[in-house]
Amino acid sequence: MSALVIDSLTVVFGAFQALDSLSLAVDSGEVRAVIGPNGAGKTTLLDAITGITRPKSGRILLGDTQDLTTLSEARIARAGVRRKFQKPSVFPALTVRENLSLGCGPECPARERAARVAATLTETGLEARADALAGSLAHGEKQWLEIGMVLASEPRVILLDEPVAGLSDAETERTIELIGALRRPDRAILVIEHDMAFVEAVADRVTVLHEGRTLFEGGMAGARADARVIEVFLGR
Numbered sequence: 001m002s003a004l005v006i007d008s009l010t011v012v013f014g015a016f017q018a019l020d021s022l023s024l025a026v027d028s029g030e031v032r033a034v035i036g037p038n039g040a041g042k043t044t045l046l047d048a049i050t051g052i053t054r055p056k057s058g059r060i061l062l063g064d065t066q067d068l069t070t071l072s073e074a075r076i077a078r079a080g081v082r083r084k085f086q087k088p089s090v091f092p093a094l095t096v097r098e099n100l101s102l103g104c105g106p107e108c109p110a111r112e113r114a115a116r117v118a119a120t121l122t123e124t125g126l127e128a129r130a131d132a133l134a135g136s137l138a139h140g141e142k143q144w145l146e147i148g149m150v151l152a153s154e155p156r157v158i159l160l161d162e163p164v165a166g167l168s169d170a171e172t173e174r175t176i177e178l179i180g181a182l183r184r185p186d187r188a189i190l191v192i193e194h195d196m197a198f199v200e201a202v203a204d205r206v207t208v209l210h211e212g213r214t215l216f217e218g219g220m221a222g223a224r225a226d227a228r229v230i231e232v233f234l235g236r
């Protein structure tokens with residue numbers, strides 16, 4: 001079953017077509033990477049899915065049937081689609097615990113909130129930093145906190161934009177483990193990343209975007225062997 005379906009999605013900025021009738025489906029239980037050169041349309045895709053950017057045409061479906069295309073950002077988040085932005089956007093003046101509590105969302109029952117925060121602290125490995133101000137965290141810890149904020153809402157679809165940008169090799173390894181632990185049969189994860197070793201380690205399949213269109217879809221080994229992917233992206 002598909003968790004997220006992108007159907008012939010077109011996004012324009014003035015005369016520029018950022019997404020050109022793009023279609024892709026992410027299965028429940030799958031970790032999908034979206035890769036491609038700068039400006040390919042990867043972040044625009046996440047902006048359209050989360051309601052920040054309105055497509056000119058096409059549809060975005062949650063779980064094959066629920067149409068998200070015209071819903072507000074808040075309604076899309078409430079439906080269970082959560083995103084980590086390209087730049088970490090934690091609240092620096094709040095503690096790690098307070099950030100995670102906000103991540104649970106306003107609809108989370110009070111009695112469940114503490115349990116979810118505790119579980120998320122464990123999953124992200126941030127227990128020892130629970131009472132530290134988010135602004136005092138190292139860059140890698142901030143990335144994990146933001147993934148934790150996404151996780152605390154128990155989302156059905158997790159969207160991650162460049163989760164290992166600027167991380168050390170050890171922090172990248174830790175992030176690979178973390179994303180592996182987020183996998184669930186009833187959840188889809190879509191991750192954008194430029195680090196190909198990371199992509200190979202976390203993703204079941206990759207979608208290579210180029211100029212707003214799909215250039216390749218399949219395993220990372222297939223992408224590495226594809227002449228067009230090498231020409232526009234991997235060979236650079």
Ligand SMILES: Nc1ncnc2c1ncn2[C@@H]1O[C@H](COP(=O)(O)OP(=O)(O)OP(=O)(O)O)[C@@H](O)[C@H]1O
Pocket residue numbers: 013016018036037038039040041042043044045
């Ligand atoms: N709000 C906007 N207004 C005008 N053009 C935009 C806007 N947002 C994105 N674009 C353009 O759309 C194209 C796709 O941008 P996008 O940010 O989706 O690329 P990306 O694949 O995420 O690239 P990167 O790997 O550099 O993050 C780029 O040419 C960009 O300049």
Ligand SMILES: [Mg+2]
Pocket residue numbers: 042043044086
């Ligand atoms: Mg981007």
